[in-house]
Amino acid sequence: RKEVEQDPGPFNVPEGATVAFNCTYSNSASQSFFWYRQDCRKEPKLLMSVYSSGNEDGRFTAQLNRASQYISLLIRDSKLSDSATYLCVVNDPGGYNKLIFGAGTRLAVHP
Amino acid sequence: DGGITQSPKYLFRKEGQNVTLSCEQNLNHDAMYWYRQDPGQGLRLIYYSQIVNDFQKGDIAEGYSVSREKKESFPLTVTSAQKNPTAFYLCASSPDRGAPLGQSYYGYTFGSGTRLTVV
Numbered sequence: 328r329k330e331v332e333q334d335p336g337p338f339n340v341p342e343g344a345t346v347a348f349n350c351t352y353s354n355s356a357s358q359s360f361f362w363y364r365q366d367c368r369k370e371p372k373l374l375m376s377v378y379s380s381g382n383e384d385g386r387f388t389a390q391l392n393r394a395s396q397y398i399s400l401l402i403r404d405s406k407l408s409d410s411a412t413y414l415c416v417v418n419d420p421g422g423y424n425k426l427i428f429g430a431g432t433r434l435a436v437h438p
Numbered sequence: 439d440g441g442i443t444q445s446p447k448y449l450f451r452k453e454g455q456n457v458t459l460s461c462e463q464n465l466n467h468d469a470m471y472w473y474r475q476d477p478g479q480g481l482r483l484i485y486y487s488q489i490v491n492d493f494q495k496g497d498i499a500e501g502y503s504v505s506r507e508k509k510e511s512f513p514l515t516v517t518s519a520q521k522n523p524t525a526f527y528l529c530a531s532s533p534d535r536g537a538p539l540g541q542s543y544y545g546y547t548f549g550s551g552t553r554l555t556v557v
Contacts, residue, residue, distance in 0.1 A: 428481040
């Protein structure tokens with residue numbers, strides 16, 4: 328079983344749509360969770376951290392379900408510029424500030 | 439502006455040749471990391487360093503070597519022992535000093551990457 332699993336997609340949605348990505352992680356002791364965005368042939372960039380109580384940043388909402396070891400990212404009112412790959416990231420609890428990256432979910436927003 | 443600089447952006451290696459990828463940061467971060475990304479796959483950790491003059495192997499260290507003589511610099515050498523080196527190489531740094539349960543409070547900042555191709 329992979330340590331961090333994501334649906335690879337692609338998710339093809341029209342502008343203005345709401346889209347949700349899910350991610351599961353294998354180690355229940357993980358404490359830190361992030362979503363990164365990676366544009367084609369570019370480096371990953373931190374989109375948002377994920378907190379236990381859930382958190383929102385503009386059109387983006389992240390949720391964490393520790394019992395199910397499940398993380399989600401909701402994007403409302405999708406823009407063309409949201410087209411990218413979204414990486415789910417969790418910390419390695421046995422490591423020293425080591426992060427484990429999922430393979431990513433690709434989003435394509437069309438006019 | 440602070441950031442991480444990787445060079446070169448593109449690198450071509452001949453069979454049997456060693457090449458070195460540069461990574462420099464002016465963020466005053468203690469921790470630095472090297473990842474490899476292959477198409478359709480997640481990032482895989484090659485080496486990491488939490489402090490100057492110390493580094494540890496990641497999940498795929500075979501065929502690679504690193505040094506950490508200065509806080510700002512963490513170069514990666516891809517040796518001839520690495521049989522499939524064609525990939526996108528990403529360097530990252532973090533201000534986290536490590537927590538008891540391995541928590542990361544700030545995540546990583548990445549450089550813009552080096553694309554290595556074997557010719």
